[in-house]
Amino acid sequence: MTAPNDSPEPSPPAFDETFRAQLAALFAWRRDVRRFRRDPLPPALIERLLDLAVLAPSVGNAQPWRFVSVETPERRAAIIRDFEQANAAAARLYRDEQAALYARLKLEGLKTAPTHLAVFCDETVSQGAGLGRQTMPETLRYSVVGAIQTLWLAARAHGVGMGWVSILHPETINATLDLPAHWVLVAYLCLGYPEEEHLDPELERHGWQARTGEGRRLLRR
Numbered sequence: 001m002t003a004p005n006d007s008p009e010p011s012p013p014a015f016d017e018t019f020r021a022q023l024a025a026l027f028a029w030r031r032d033v034r035r036f037r038r039d040p041l042p043p044a045l046i047e048r049l050l051d052l053a054v055l056a057p058s059v060g061n062a063q064p065w066r067f068v069s070v071e072t073p074e075r076r077a078a079i080i081r082d083f084e085q086a087n088a089a090a091a092r093l094y095r096d097e098q099a100a101l102y103a104r105l106k107l108e109g110l111k112t113a114p115t116h117l118a119v120f121c122d123e124t125v126s127q128g129a130g131l132g133r134q135t136m137p138e139t140l141r142y143s144v145v146g147a148i149q150t151l152w153l154a155a156r157a158h159g160v161g162m163g164w165v166s167i168l169h170p171e172t173i174n175a176t177l178d179l180p181a182h183w184v185l186v187a188y189l190c191l192g193y194p195e196e197e198h199l200d201p202e203l204e205r206h207g208w209q210a211r212t213g214e215g216r217r218l219l220r221r
């Protein structure tokens with residue numbers, strides 16, 4: 001257990017209306033990015049973004065997130081091959097017009113993103129001593145998703161685009177990256193400076209699925 005510290009409590013900054021308007025704009029302009037300029041991201045910027053990402057909440061404060069930067073050309077090529085296999089299999093699920101539309105969608109930025117970040121959940125994490133997850137062990141992975149969303153917003157605030165690729169076989173990713181099975185893949189992320197900026201999701205713009213606000217309703221019980 002960590003010893004309580006007796007330094008004076010810091011006071012929160014005043015988040016004023018200007019900040020709230022900017023925050024709303026940040027939420028609105030965060031995009032899943034699939035087209036990147038090839039300029040590398042400064043290592044210090046990536047470290048800053050990870051410092052921000054790990055401010056996310058986690059069940060029992062377990063901090064189960066594990067970040068792997070995929071850098072070797074052989075490993076990146078293996079990831080791209082796995083995406084191509086998984087995507088070809090997924091494409092076969094659709095028929096007619098929907099199949100034609102699916103085939104036209106760009107669902108990854110693997111070949112141009114300068115930074116590839118695989119994000120895992122360490123299912124054996126001892127931190128947090130199991131607090132909060134006895135009846136819902138999946139809350140460990142939920143915690144990792146929270147860090148990914150925090151990273152997504154932090155990246156956008158720094159002018160960095162991020163894309164989430166899930167059309168992959170997790171067991172292949174673990175084998176390619178030589179990682180233990182108890183590191184469960186949560187996301188394969190492409191990061192870099194975006195080639196273009198949009199206020200609407202690409203899947204909406206290309207006619208796959210509009211933002212309908214369906215889930216926005218609040219049921220009262």
Ligand SMILES: Cc1cc2c(cc1C)N(C[C@H](O)[C@H](O)[C@H](O)COP(=O)(O)O)c1[nH]c(=O)[nH]c(=O)c1N2
Pocket residue numbers: 030031032033034106107108164165166167200201202203204
């Ligand atoms: C868990 C999870 C998994 C994926 C995604 C997101 C999330 C949350 N998204 C991005 C997704 O398509 C995108 O968020 C929506 O289309 C909305 O667009 P914006 O993110 O608002 O631009 C995504 N996009 C993509 O092109 N290939 C993919 O494999 C995935 N996988």
